[in-house]
Amino acid sequence: MMHDRIKLFIPLLIFFLLVAVFFLLQNRMVTGEYDPSELPSALIGKKVPEFSLTTLGDDTVVKTRDDLVGKAALLNVWATWCISCRVEHAYLNQLAERGITVYGLNYKDDRLEANRWLERLGNPYQFNLFDSEGILGLHLGVYGAPETYVLDRKGVIRYRHVGVLNQNIWESKVLPLGLNW
Amino acid sequence: MKKHPLLMVFYFLASFFASVCMANEGKNLSLLTAEPLVNVEIASELLKFENELERKMYYQLIQDLRCPKCQNQNLADSDAPIANDLRNEIYQLVKEGYTSSEVEKYMETRYGQFVRYAPAVSSATAVLWMLPAALIILGLFIILGILKRNRSFANDFGKDFDDGFHDDKNQHTFDRKSAEDVDRRVTELLHSSSEDQQ
Structure with a gap:
């Protein structure tokens, strides 16, 4: 009889267990440690797809993937319509000042607007690929902006970060890759 | 209340079939997804296909592939710009003569297993x-x-059952005993009271 009484508390225990699980998950989501909507890139360990795009600054200059090779670098996907990109921009400027190579992929944007943005907020990029149709974006598996691809010196994608890149992500995700910046 | 075991089997099977039906519902885009499909349908009036086979293939693909932005919506349902881009891309690939599995593979190498509703x-x-x-x-x-x-x-x-009756032997004897007890006591009382009167 006593045993049956105790059994009645099992649903309550399950409830508390679920509360604990959700609370811990929520905590990890707040700190950005866990993002349920984040997708691992399908291109990790693969070379940047081939492309041929003009630069943002000069529509007569054409760049290909060979122009990304030679040094560990970031390939940052951004656009003027992307609010988070504005938040991220200051940190990219900081990285560039520290001598980190940053390439830009101006994604589905307006050339004039984008150039104005760089004049106003500073230009951390070695150069920007102008991808108004999102062609390279599609080949890279970009599904929003900002996204940042970490490339090694051979142009192989080592890591992809979805969302705003900041000091925390840089230290916890990018530096452990052990690339020679 | 008595739970009939057969009834439980029935419930089990019923819920199983219900979930299967719901899964199919999602695939075939009926009630739940009717509205977005209408939009796609309108937009696709503009899409020209060589033949009915290509048209079918296109619609099957945008239903079977998932939008990476609006996760848990397929490409046909999603209003996200990326879904629009991917639909256009699929349209182009279909027109270029890619087969269904080739298109799926194409998307998978870019967006990962996630884009498939039925991953390997x-x-x-x-x-x-x-x-x-x-x-x-x-x-x-x-x-x-x-x-x-x-x-x-x-x-x-x-x-403990002697037959179909839910009647316990011990209970039965106890009842008989107590009835006899009551009987005896009543008789005694009657006797004693009549003795008092005398």
């Missing part, structure tokens, strides 16, 4: 594939357990 079995998707079967087997075992327990429960009681 791997260590990462094993739980997804195995869990339903495991739950069905678990459910069957639970039902078998309940059936078995009910039977042994009935058997234990059955030893």
Whole structure:
């Protein structure tokens, strides 16, 4: 009889267990440690797809993937319509000042607007690929902006970060890759 | 209330079929997804196909592939710009003569397994594939357990039953005894009171 009484508390225990699980998950989501909507890139360990795009600054200059090779670098996907990109921009400027190579992929944007943005907020990029149709974006598996691809010196994608890149992500995700910046 | 074991089997099967039906519902874009499809339908009036086969293939693909931005919506449903881009891309690929599996492969190499609603079995998707079967087997075992327990429960009681009547022998004798007791006491009282009067 006593045993049956105790059994009645099992649903309550399950409830508390679920509360604990959700609370811990929520905590990890707040700190950005866990993002349920984040997708691992399908291109990790693969070379940047081939492309041929003009630069943002000069529509007569054409760049290909060979122009990304030679040094560990970031390939940052951004656009003027992307609010988070504005938040991220200051940190990219900081990285560039520290001598980190940053390439830009101006994604589905307006050339004039984008150039104005760089004049106003500073230009951390070695150069920007102008991808108004999102062609390279599609080949890279970009599904929003900002996204940042970490490339090694051979142009192989080592890591992809979805969302705003900041000091925390840089230290916890990018530096452990052990690339020679 | 008595739970009939057969009724439980029925509930189990009913819920199983309901979930299967719901899964198919999502695939065939009926009630739940009717509205977005209408939009796509309107937009696709502008899409020209060489033949009916290509048209069918296109619609099947945008239903079977998932939007990476609006996760849990397929490409046909999603209003996200990226879904629009991917639909256009699929349209182009279909027109260029890619087969369905080639288009799926194309998307998968760019967006990963996630874009497939039915990803290949791997260590990462094993739980997804195995869990339903495991739950069905678990459910069957639970039902078998309940059936078995009910039977042994009935058997234990059955030893004390003489026939169909739910009548306990001991209870019966006790009742008879107490009735006799009452009888005797009443007679005694009647006697004593009549003795008092005398």
